[in-house]
Amino acid sequence: MRWWLVVVCLAACPGPAADQQQPYIEPMASPSRPRLDDSLIEFRFEGGQIEFEVWRQGSRVTQLARNRYAVPLVMRWAIPTFANLTPLTPTEGVIVLPAADKPSGTSQSLVLAEFEIIDTAYRYRREISYRAKFGDPRARPEDYAYRLPYPTGLTFSVLQGFHGTFSHRGSNEFAVDFDCPVATPVLATRDGVVIASNAAAQGAGTTSEYLDY
Template sequence: MSLIFILAAFLGFAQQKWDIKFYNEINGREVEIYADNNEFMPMSAVFEFTLSNMTSSLANGHTVVIPPLTKKFLVSRVTVNKPNSGNSFSYTNTYNFGDVTASAHDDSYIYWLPFETGKTKLIFQGYNGKFSHQGAAALDFSLEMGDKVSAARDGMVVAVEQSNNRNCPDISCARFNNNILILHSDGSFADYSHLKQYGSVVKPGQKVTRGQHIGYSGNTGFSNGPHLHFSVFHNTIDGKRKYIKTRFRTTGQEAEILEEKKSYHKNY
Protein backbone atom coordinates (compact mmCIF):
# COMPACT_ATOMS: atom_id res chain seq x y z
CA MET A 1 0.00 0.00 0.00
CA SER A 2 1.21 3.49 -0.80
CA LEU A 3 1.39 6.01 2.01
CA ILE A 4 0.79 9.67 1.36
CA PHE A 5 2.01 12.25 3.84
CA ILE A 6 0.59 15.71 3.36
CA LEU A 7 2.04 18.87 4.84
CA ALA A 8 0.71 22.20 3.66
CA ALA A 9 1.66 25.73 4.64
CA PHE A 10 -0.09 28.89 3.47
CA LEU A 11 1.41 32.36 3.40
CA GLY A 12 -0.68 35.43 2.59
CA PHE A 13 1.01 38.75 1.74
CA ALA A 14 -1.39 41.39 3.04
CA GLN A 15 -2.58 43.05 6.23
CA GLN A 16 -6.08 41.80 5.51
CA LYS A 17 -7.07 38.18 5.87
CA TRP A 18 -8.53 37.29 2.51
CA ASP A 19 -11.43 34.85 2.37
CA ILE A 20 -9.79 32.02 0.48
CA LYS A 21 -9.25 28.40 1.51
CA PHE A 22 -7.01 25.66 0.11
CA TYR A 23 -7.65 22.00 0.89
CA ASN A 24 -6.90 18.46 -0.29
CA GLU A 25 -9.04 15.49 -1.23
CA ILE A 26 -7.76 11.94 -1.82
CA ASN A 27 -9.25 10.25 -4.86
CA GLY A 28 -7.89 6.71 -5.22
CA ARG A 29 -4.15 7.09 -5.72
CA GLU A 30 -4.41 10.77 -6.51
CA VAL A 31 -4.52 13.82 -4.31
CA GLU A 32 -6.52 16.78 -5.62
CA ILE A 33 -5.81 20.27 -4.30
CA TYR A 34 -8.73 22.70 -4.41
CA ALA A 35 -9.38 26.34 -3.61
CA ASP A 36 -12.53 28.13 -2.45
CA ASN A 37 -12.31 31.82 -3.30
CA ASN A 38 -15.06 33.81 -1.58
CA GLU A 39 -13.68 37.20 -2.64
CA PHE A 40 -15.24 39.42 -5.33
CA MET A 41 -11.91 39.46 -7.16
CA PRO A 42 -9.50 36.84 -8.48
CA MET A 43 -6.81 35.57 -6.14
CA SER A 44 -3.37 34.36 -7.23
CA ALA A 45 -1.29 31.61 -5.68
CA VAL A 46 2.12 30.01 -6.19
CA PHE A 47 2.91 26.51 -4.93
CA GLU A 48 6.24 24.85 -4.18
CA PHE A 49 6.07 21.05 -4.00
CA THR A 50 8.43 18.53 -2.46
CA LEU A 51 7.60 15.20 -4.10
CA SER A 52 8.71 11.61 -3.58
CA ASN A 53 7.48 9.18 -6.24
CA MET A 54 4.74 11.63 -7.16
CA THR A 55 4.06 14.21 -9.88
CA SER A 56 2.05 17.42 -9.68
CA SER A 57 0.04 18.76 -12.61
CA LEU A 58 1.01 22.26 -11.39
CA ALA A 59 4.69 23.06 -11.82
CA ASN A 60 6.72 24.52 -8.98
CA GLY A 61 6.66 28.31 -9.00
CA HIS A 62 3.83 28.51 -11.51
CA THR A 63 1.11 31.06 -10.77
CA VAL A 64 -2.46 29.85 -10.64
CA VAL A 65 -5.31 32.38 -10.71
CA ILE A 66 -8.49 31.43 -8.85
CA PRO A 67 -11.59 33.19 -10.23
CA PRO A 68 -13.79 35.25 -7.89
CA LEU A 69 -16.64 33.60 -5.97
CA THR A 70 -15.49 30.12 -6.95
CA LYS A 71 -15.93 26.87 -5.02
CA LYS A 72 -13.76 23.77 -5.42
CA PHE A 73 -11.46 25.21 -8.08
CA LEU A 74 -8.95 22.51 -9.04
CA VAL A 75 -5.45 23.85 -8.39
CA SER A 76 -3.42 20.68 -8.91
CA ARG A 77 -3.70 16.94 -9.22
CA VAL A 78 -0.85 14.98 -7.58
CA THR A 79 -0.42 11.43 -8.86
CA VAL A 80 1.68 8.42 -7.82
CA ASN A 81 4.42 7.40 -10.25
CA LYS A 82 5.08 3.79 -9.12
CA PRO A 83 2.01 2.26 -7.41
CA ASN A 84 3.92 -0.32 -5.39
CA SER A 85 6.50 2.08 -3.94
CA GLY A 86 6.30 4.48 -1.02
CA ASN A 87 5.40 8.05 -1.81
CA SER A 88 4.95 11.38 -0.11
CA PHE A 89 4.52 15.04 -0.87
CA SER A 90 4.42 18.38 0.85
CA TYR A 91 3.96 21.92 -0.35
CA THR A 92 4.06 25.55 0.64
CA ASN A 93 1.71 28.11 -0.78
CA THR A 94 1.96 31.89 -1.24
CA TYR A 95 -1.09 33.90 -2.29
CA ASN A 96 -2.26 37.47 -2.78
CA PHE A 97 -5.23 39.37 -4.15
CA GLY A 98 -5.81 40.06 -7.83
CA ASP A 99 -4.63 38.42 -11.02
CA VAL A 100 -0.87 38.91 -10.69
CA THR A 101 -0.35 37.74 -14.28
CA ALA A 102 -2.25 40.81 -15.56
CA SER A 103 0.01 43.68 -16.53
CA ALA A 104 -1.70 45.57 -19.36
CA HIS A 105 -3.39 48.84 -18.44
CA ASP A 106 -5.97 50.54 -20.65
CA ASP A 107 -3.93 53.69 -21.29
CA SER A 108 -6.75 55.13 -23.39
CA TYR A 109 -8.97 55.43 -20.31
CA ILE A 110 -9.38 58.98 -18.99
CA TYR A 111 -9.83 59.13 -15.22
CA TRP A 112 -11.98 61.73 -13.49
CA LEU A 113 -10.76 63.81 -10.57
CA PRO A 114 -11.83 61.92 -7.40
CA PHE A 115 -13.67 64.77 -5.71
CA GLU A 116 -16.85 66.81 -6.03
CA THR A 117 -17.84 68.89 -9.03
CA GLY A 118 -17.10 72.58 -8.55
CA LYS A 119 -14.15 71.96 -6.19
CA THR A 120 -10.49 72.85 -6.70
CA LYS A 121 -7.86 70.67 -5.03
CA LEU A 122 -4.08 70.80 -4.75
CA ILE A 123 -1.78 67.83 -5.34
CA PHE A 124 0.07 67.81 -2.00
CA GLN A 125 2.38 64.99 -3.07
CA GLY A 126 2.73 63.66 -6.59
CA TYR A 127 4.28 60.69 -8.31
CA ASN A 128 7.50 59.56 -6.58
CA GLY A 129 7.04 62.21 -3.88
CA LYS A 130 9.68 62.57 -1.18
CA PHE A 131 7.51 62.09 1.93
CA SER A 132 5.93 58.70 1.31
CA HIS A 133 5.70 58.11 -2.45
CA GLN A 134 9.28 57.05 -3.17
CA GLY A 135 9.04 54.67 -6.11
CA ALA A 136 5.26 54.94 -6.15
CA ALA A 137 3.06 56.57 -8.79
CA ALA A 138 0.54 57.82 -6.24
CA LEU A 139 -1.22 61.16 -5.74
CA ASP A 140 -2.24 62.98 -2.56
CA PHE A 141 -5.21 65.31 -3.09
CA SER A 142 -5.87 68.13 -0.60
CA LEU A 143 -9.29 66.92 0.46
CA GLU A 144 -10.36 68.07 3.90
CA MET A 145 -11.93 65.97 6.64
CA GLY A 146 -15.36 64.80 5.49
CA ASP A 147 -15.03 65.90 1.85
CA LYS A 148 -16.80 63.58 -0.57
CA VAL A 149 -14.62 61.12 -2.50
CA SER A 150 -15.72 60.10 -6.01
CA ALA A 151 -14.75 57.09 -8.13
CA ALA A 152 -12.18 58.05 -10.74
CA ARG A 153 -13.04 55.08 -12.95
CA ASP A 154 -15.78 52.48 -13.40
CA GLY A 155 -15.20 49.24 -11.54
CA MET A 156 -16.21 46.89 -8.75
CA VAL A 157 -15.57 47.46 -5.07
CA VAL A 158 -13.61 44.46 -3.83
CA ALA A 159 -12.43 45.52 -0.37
CA VAL A 160 -13.38 48.14 2.22
CA GLU A 161 -11.66 48.96 5.50
CA GLN A 162 -13.31 51.66 7.58
CA SER A 163 -13.02 50.72 11.26
CA ASN A 164 -9.81 52.63 12.09
CA ASN A 165 -9.56 56.03 13.78
CA ARG A 166 -5.80 56.47 14.28
CA ASN A 167 -3.02 58.15 12.32
CA CYS A 168 0.60 59.26 12.61
CA PRO A 169 3.30 60.49 10.18
CA ASP A 170 5.18 57.18 10.36
CA ILE A 171 4.99 53.96 8.36
CA SER A 172 4.15 52.10 11.58
CA CYS A 173 0.64 53.59 11.37
CA ALA A 174 -0.04 52.16 7.90
CA ARG A 175 -1.99 49.35 9.54
CA PHE A 176 -4.58 51.91 10.72
CA ASN A 177 -5.46 53.05 7.21
CA ASN A 178 -9.06 53.11 6.01
CA ASN A 179 -9.46 52.56 2.29
CA ILE A 180 -11.63 51.42 -0.60
CA LEU A 181 -10.17 49.09 -3.22
CA ILE A 182 -11.80 49.02 -6.68
CA LEU A 183 -11.06 46.49 -9.43
CA HIS A 184 -11.07 47.75 -13.04
CA SER A 185 -11.93 45.89 -16.23
CA ASP A 186 -8.26 45.53 -17.23
CA GLY A 187 -7.31 43.86 -13.93
CA SER A 188 -5.80 46.95 -12.36
CA PHE A 189 -6.89 48.33 -8.99
CA ALA A 190 -7.52 51.81 -7.62
CA ASP A 191 -6.77 52.47 -3.97
CA TYR A 192 -8.59 55.34 -2.23
CA SER A 193 -6.91 55.76 1.15
CA HIS A 194 -6.92 57.65 4.48
CA LEU A 195 -10.72 57.76 4.58
CA LYS A 196 -12.49 58.80 7.78
CA GLN A 197 -13.72 56.18 10.22
CA TYR A 198 -16.88 54.55 8.81
CA GLY A 199 -16.40 56.81 5.81
CA SER A 200 -17.35 54.35 3.06
CA VAL A 201 -20.76 54.46 1.38
CA VAL A 202 -20.07 51.41 -0.79
CA LYS A 203 -19.47 47.74 -0.01
CA PRO A 204 -17.60 44.80 -1.58
CA GLY A 205 -19.33 43.39 -4.64
CA GLN A 206 -20.90 46.72 -5.58
CA LYS A 207 -20.33 48.10 -9.07
CA VAL A 208 -19.56 51.81 -9.26
CA THR A 209 -19.39 54.28 -12.12
CA ARG A 210 -16.95 57.08 -12.76
CA GLY A 211 -17.93 60.12 -10.70
CA GLN A 212 -20.03 58.18 -8.19
CA HIS A 213 -19.77 59.15 -4.51
CA ILE A 214 -17.97 56.31 -2.70
CA GLY A 215 -16.83 57.73 0.63
CA TYR A 216 -15.52 60.57 2.77
CA SER A 217 -11.98 61.86 3.13
CA GLY A 218 -10.20 61.53 6.46
CA ASN A 219 -6.85 61.29 8.22
CA THR A 220 -6.23 57.65 9.08
CA GLY A 221 -3.15 55.47 8.78
CA PHE A 222 0.25 56.74 7.63
CA SER A 223 -0.82 60.36 7.38
CA ASN A 224 0.12 63.74 8.79
CA GLY A 225 -3.11 65.53 7.88
CA PRO A 226 -6.43 65.07 6.09
CA HIS A 227 -6.10 64.18 2.41
CA LEU A 228 -6.99 61.54 -0.17
CA HIS A 229 -4.26 59.17 -1.32
CA PHE A 230 -5.04 57.74 -4.77
CA SER A 231 -3.13 55.20 -6.81
CA VAL A 232 -3.68 52.73 -9.64
CA PHE A 233 -1.66 49.52 -9.73
CA HIS A 234 -1.34 45.89 -10.69
CA ASN A 235 -0.58 43.60 -7.77
CA THR A 236 2.23 41.05 -7.45
CA ILE A 237 2.40 37.81 -5.51
CA ASP A 238 4.76 39.36 -2.95
CA GLY A 239 2.71 42.54 -2.56
CA LYS A 240 5.07 44.89 -4.39
CA ARG A 241 2.62 46.95 -6.37
CA LYS A 242 3.35 47.91 -9.99
CA TYR A 243 2.06 51.47 -10.06
CA ILE A 244 0.61 53.13 -13.14
CA LYS A 245 0.60 56.82 -14.03
CA THR A 246 -2.87 57.75 -15.22
CA ARG A 247 -4.33 60.63 -17.22
CA PHE A 248 -7.14 62.75 -15.80
CA ARG A 249 -9.76 65.01 -17.28
CA THR A 250 -9.33 68.53 -15.88
CA THR A 251 -10.92 71.90 -16.58
CA GLY A 252 -8.09 72.83 -18.92
CA GLN A 253 -7.34 69.50 -20.58
CA GLU A 254 -9.24 66.45 -21.79
CA ALA A 255 -6.40 64.26 -20.53
CA GLU A 256 -3.29 65.16 -18.56
CA ILE A 257 -0.84 63.75 -16.03
CA LEU A 258 -1.33 65.57 -12.73
CA GLU A 259 1.70 67.27 -11.16
CA GLU A 260 2.76 67.92 -7.59
CA LYS A 261 2.06 71.41 -6.15
CA LYS A 262 -0.48 72.19 -8.87
CA SER A 263 -4.19 72.74 -8.27
CA TYR A 264 -6.94 71.25 -10.44
CA HIS A 265 -10.56 72.30 -10.79
CA LYS A 266 -13.40 69.90 -11.55
CA ASN A 267 -16.16 71.47 -13.64
CA TYR A 268 -17.91 68.29 -14.79
Protein backbone atom coordinates in the same frame (compact mmCIF):
# COMPACT_ATOMS: atom_id res chain seq x y z
CA MET B 1 -2.36 49.46 0.31
CA ARG B 2 -0.15 46.53 -0.61
CA TRP B 3 -2.13 43.53 -1.77
CA TRP B 4 0.77 41.11 -2.11
CA LEU B 5 0.92 38.67 0.77
CA VAL B 6 3.22 35.84 1.76
CA VAL B 7 1.57 33.11 3.79
CA VAL B 8 2.64 29.55 4.60
CA CYS B 9 -0.12 27.00 5.01
CA LEU B 10 0.39 23.62 6.63
CA ALA B 11 -1.57 20.57 5.61
CA ALA B 12 -3.81 18.91 8.14
CA CYS B 13 -1.71 15.76 7.91
CA PRO B 14 1.73 16.33 9.50
CA GLY B 15 4.65 14.25 8.33
CA PRO B 16 6.05 11.31 10.30
CA ALA B 17 9.03 11.83 12.58
CA ALA B 18 12.31 10.67 11.12
CA ASP B 19 12.90 8.06 13.83
CA GLN B 20 9.34 6.95 14.59
CA GLN B 21 6.62 6.68 11.97
CA GLN B 22 3.04 6.31 13.15
CA PRO B 23 0.52 4.47 10.97
CA TYR B 24 -2.04 6.59 9.22
CA ILE B 25 -5.07 5.23 11.03
CA GLU B 26 -7.83 6.88 9.00
CA PRO B 27 -9.26 4.66 6.26
CA MET B 28 -8.14 5.38 2.73
CA ALA B 29 -10.56 7.03 0.35
CA SER B 30 -12.06 4.76 -2.24
CA PRO B 31 -10.36 5.26 -5.63
CA SER B 32 -13.74 6.25 -7.07
CA ARG B 33 -14.66 8.70 -4.27
CA PRO B 34 -12.40 11.73 -3.69
CA ARG B 35 -12.03 12.92 -0.10
CA LEU B 36 -11.35 16.44 1.16
CA ASP B 37 -8.18 16.17 3.27
CA ASP B 38 -7.49 19.84 4.01
CA SER B 39 -9.01 23.29 3.44
CA LEU B 40 -7.82 26.79 4.25
CA ILE B 41 -9.17 30.33 3.75
CA GLU B 42 -6.69 33.15 3.05
CA PHE B 43 -6.48 36.69 1.57
CA ARG B 44 -9.83 37.47 3.18
CA PHE B 45 -11.56 40.85 3.07
CA GLU B 46 -15.14 42.07 2.80
CA GLY B 47 -16.02 40.89 -0.70
CA GLY B 48 -14.16 37.63 -1.05
CA GLN B 49 -11.31 35.28 -0.16
CA ILE B 50 -8.98 32.65 -1.59
CA GLU B 51 -9.80 29.04 -0.73
CA PHE B 52 -7.18 26.30 -0.81
CA GLU B 53 -8.29 22.66 -0.79
CA VAL B 54 -6.44 19.34 -0.83
CA TRP B 55 -8.38 16.40 -2.26
CA ARG B 56 -7.30 12.77 -2.05
CA GLN B 57 -8.45 9.96 -4.29
CA GLY B 58 -6.74 6.70 -3.46
CA SER B 59 -3.02 7.55 -3.42
CA ARG B 60 -3.43 10.68 -5.58
CA VAL B 61 -3.39 14.09 -3.86
CA THR B 62 -4.53 17.25 -5.66
CA GLN B 63 -3.98 20.84 -4.49
CA LEU B 64 -6.73 23.24 -5.65
CA ALA B 65 -7.32 26.98 -5.32
CA ARG B 66 -10.50 29.03 -5.78
CA ASN B 67 -11.15 32.79 -5.92
CA ARG B 68 -14.30 34.22 -4.29
CA TYR B 69 -13.74 37.82 -5.43
CA ALA B 70 -15.71 39.36 -8.31
CA VAL B 71 -12.47 40.10 -10.18
CA PRO B 72 -9.61 37.83 -11.27
CA LEU B 73 -6.61 37.30 -9.02
CA VAL B 74 -3.06 36.61 -10.13
CA MET B 75 -1.18 34.36 -7.72
CA ARG B 76 2.41 33.17 -7.53
CA TRP B 77 2.48 29.94 -5.54
CA ALA B 78 4.98 27.30 -4.46
CA ILE B 79 4.96 24.02 -2.53
CA PRO B 80 8.62 23.95 -1.46
CA THR B 81 8.31 21.33 1.27
CA PHE B 82 6.49 18.00 1.26
CA ALA B 83 6.86 14.59 2.89
CA ASN B 84 5.69 11.11 1.86
CA LEU B 85 4.70 12.58 -1.50
CA THR B 86 6.07 12.34 -5.04
CA PRO B 87 5.23 15.36 -7.23
CA LEU B 88 3.52 14.53 -10.51
CA THR B 89 3.41 18.15 -11.74
CA PRO B 90 5.53 21.28 -11.14
CA THR B 91 5.52 22.45 -7.52
CA GLU B 92 5.52 26.18 -8.25
CA GLY B 93 4.02 28.55 -10.77
CA VAL B 94 1.92 31.61 -11.54
CA ILE B 95 -1.81 31.29 -12.14
CA VAL B 96 -4.75 33.59 -12.81
CA LEU B 97 -7.76 32.58 -10.72
CA PRO B 98 -11.00 33.47 -12.52
CA ALA B 99 -13.47 35.90 -10.98
CA ALA B 100 -16.49 34.77 -9.01
CA ASP B 101 -19.96 35.48 -10.38
CA LYS B 102 -20.46 38.12 -7.65
CA PRO B 103 -18.66 39.33 -4.50
CA SER B 104 -18.14 36.29 -2.24
CA GLY B 105 -19.76 34.24 -5.00
CA THR B 106 -18.88 30.99 -6.71
CA SER B 107 -16.08 30.37 -9.20
CA GLN B 108 -14.11 27.56 -10.77
CA SER B 109 -11.48 25.72 -8.73
CA LEU B 110 -8.14 25.34 -10.52
CA VAL B 111 -5.52 22.64 -9.98
CA LEU B 112 -2.18 23.91 -8.71
CA ALA B 113 -0.33 20.61 -8.29
CA GLU B 114 -0.76 16.86 -8.04
CA PHE B 115 1.15 14.33 -5.94
CA GLU B 116 1.31 10.58 -5.41
CA ILE B 117 1.47 9.29 -1.83
CA ILE B 118 4.59 7.16 -1.43
CA ASP B 119 3.28 4.97 1.39
CA THR B 120 -0.45 5.16 2.09
CA ALA B 121 0.04 3.56 5.51
CA TYR B 122 1.63 6.79 6.77
CA ARG B 123 0.68 10.42 6.89
CA TYR B 124 1.73 12.92 4.25
CA ARG B 125 2.56 16.59 4.61
CA ARG B 126 2.97 19.61 2.38
CA GLU B 127 3.46 23.36 2.80
CA ILE B 128 2.20 25.99 0.37
CA SER B 129 3.22 29.63 0.10
CA TYR B 130 1.69 32.28 -2.13
CA ARG B 131 1.54 35.93 -3.10
CA ALA B 132 -1.64 37.28 -4.64
CA LYS B 133 -3.07 40.54 -5.93
CA PHE B 134 -6.16 41.69 -7.76
CA GLY B 135 -6.27 41.81 -11.54
CA ASP B 136 -5.29 39.84 -14.62
CA PRO B 137 -1.85 40.75 -16.04
CA ARG B 138 -3.15 39.85 -19.49
CA ALA B 139 -5.72 42.67 -19.36
CA ARG B 140 -5.01 45.84 -21.32
CA PRO B 141 -6.04 49.31 -20.08
CA GLU B 142 -8.43 51.56 -21.97
CA ASP B 143 -7.94 55.30 -22.38
CA TYR B 144 -10.17 57.06 -19.88
CA ALA B 145 -10.36 60.59 -18.45
CA TYR B 146 -10.71 59.99 -14.71
CA ARG B 147 -12.70 62.35 -12.51
CA LEU B 148 -11.19 63.83 -9.37
CA PRO B 149 -12.13 61.83 -6.23
CA TYR B 150 -13.98 64.66 -4.49
CA PRO B 151 -17.06 66.82 -5.26
CA THR B 152 -17.01 69.19 -8.23
CA GLY B 153 -16.07 72.74 -7.30
CA LEU B 154 -13.60 71.83 -4.55
CA THR B 155 -9.86 72.33 -4.98
CA PHE B 156 -7.07 70.68 -2.98
CA SER B 157 -3.30 70.56 -3.23
CA VAL B 158 -1.48 67.37 -4.19
CA LEU B 159 0.79 66.25 -1.34
CA GLN B 160 2.37 63.30 -3.15
CA GLY B 161 2.10 62.11 -6.74
CA PHE B 162 3.33 59.22 -8.88
CA HIS B 163 6.51 57.54 -7.60
CA GLY B 164 6.48 59.68 -4.45
CA THR B 165 9.60 59.00 -2.40
CA PHE B 166 7.73 58.94 0.93
CA SER B 167 5.37 56.00 0.36
CA HIS B 168 4.43 55.62 -3.32
CA ARG B 169 6.39 52.49 -4.08
CA GLY B 170 5.45 49.02 -5.27
CA SER B 171 1.69 48.65 -5.68
CA ASN B 172 1.27 52.30 -4.59
CA GLU B 173 3.62 53.82 -7.18
CA PHE B 174 0.80 55.51 -9.15
CA ALA B 175 -1.16 56.76 -6.13
CA VAL B 176 -2.00 60.45 -5.62
CA ASP B 177 -2.43 62.03 -2.17
CA PHE B 178 -4.66 65.11 -1.84
CA ASP B 179 -4.54 67.54 1.09
CA CYS B 180 -8.22 67.24 2.06
CA PRO B 181 -9.74 68.09 5.45
CA VAL B 182 -11.30 65.34 7.55
CA ALA B 183 -14.85 64.38 6.43
CA THR B 184 -14.31 65.41 2.80
CA PRO B 185 -16.48 63.07 0.66
CA VAL B 186 -14.38 60.58 -1.33
CA LEU B 187 -16.00 59.74 -4.67
CA ALA B 188 -15.37 57.06 -7.27
CA THR B 189 -13.30 58.36 -10.18
CA ARG B 190 -15.16 56.17 -12.71
CA ASP B 191 -18.01 53.67 -12.84
CA GLY B 192 -17.27 50.25 -11.42
CA VAL B 193 -17.93 47.66 -8.74
CA VAL B 194 -16.44 47.63 -5.23
CA ILE B 195 -14.62 44.30 -5.02
CA ALA B 196 -13.25 44.44 -1.47
CA SER B 197 -13.10 46.63 1.62
CA ASN B 198 -11.02 46.58 4.77
CA ALA B 199 -12.61 48.21 7.80
CA ALA B 200 -9.52 47.45 9.89
CA ALA B 201 -7.47 50.14 8.12
CA GLN B 202 -8.29 52.93 10.57
CA GLY B 203 -4.78 54.26 11.22
CA ALA B 204 -3.07 57.36 9.89
CA GLY B 205 0.40 58.80 10.25
CA THR B 206 3.65 59.76 8.56
CA THR B 207 5.95 57.04 9.88
CA SER B 208 6.77 53.66 8.33
CA GLU B 209 4.22 51.64 10.35
CA TYR B 210 1.41 53.43 8.49
CA LEU B 211 2.56 52.57 4.96
CA ASP B 212 -0.30 50.09 4.45
CA TYR B 213 -3.07 52.48 5.54
